[in-house]
Amino acid sequence: xxxxxxxxxxxxxxxxxxxxxxxxxxxxxxxxxxxxxxxxxxxxxxxxxxxxxxxxxxxxxxxxxxxxxxxxxxxxxxxxxxxxxxxxxxxxxxxxxxxxxxxxxxxxxxxxxxxxxxxxxxxxxxxxxxxxxxxxxxxxxxxxx
Numbered sequence: 776x777x778x779x780x781x782x783x784x785x786x787x788x789x790x791x792x793x794x795x796x797x798x799x800x801x802x803x804x805x806x807x808x809x810x811x812x813x814x815x816x817x818x819x820x821x822x823x824x825x826x827x828x829x830x831x832x833x834x835x836x837x838x839x840x841x842x843x844x845x846x847x848x849x850x851x852x853x854x855x856x857x858x859x860x861x862x863x864x865x866x867x868x869x870x871x872x873x874x875x876x877x878x879x880x881x882x883x884x885x886x887x888x889x890x891x892x893x894x895x896x897x898x899x900x901x902x903x904x905x906x907x908x909x910x911x912x913x914x915x916x917x918x919x920x
Contacts, residue, residue: 788839791850795832795857799825802861806868813872821868824861827887831857849898856890859883 803825810817831853838845845853863883870877 784844785839787847788835788844788850791854792832792835792839795828795835795854798858798861799827799829799832802828802865805865809869810872816872816874818868818871820864820871824864824868827860827864828857845898846901848901849894852890852894852897856887856894859890860887863887 806821806824810821835850835853860883863880863886866883867880870880
């Protein structure tokens with residue numbers, strides 16, 4: 776089997792990790808610029824919004840190095856969870872800098888938590904798909920149909 780075939784899932788995971796790390800950089804720069812123009816009013820939500828995509832990117836890098844890289848469904852759910860939590864943190868930071876509160880910001884945390892939980896269950900219970908000639912072998916090892 777060629778190396779390019781076996782490394783394709785790892786490269787896909789590393790591409791997603793690079794996207795997460797890029798999102799972390801964007802959130803960090805966005806928070807710095809927003810707080811620079813907010814007349815020295817700071818929000819911890821805005822300061823640490825970059826931590827969600829940064830942690831997600833680091834988890835994806837570690838998963839790419841593991842013996843079982845995650846499937847596409849896991850990556851989509853995991854990236855959605857990271858984006859939802861980061862966006863909720865930025866929205867909470869904007870509302871806090873404005874000097875107000877809003878109960879509806881809890882929706883971001885709940886949705887992000889549900890997406891994260893769904894991604895973990897997907898990773899645990901989803902069986903890896905076989906490609907090529909391995910996919911045509913029946914489970915008992917008899918002749919292919």
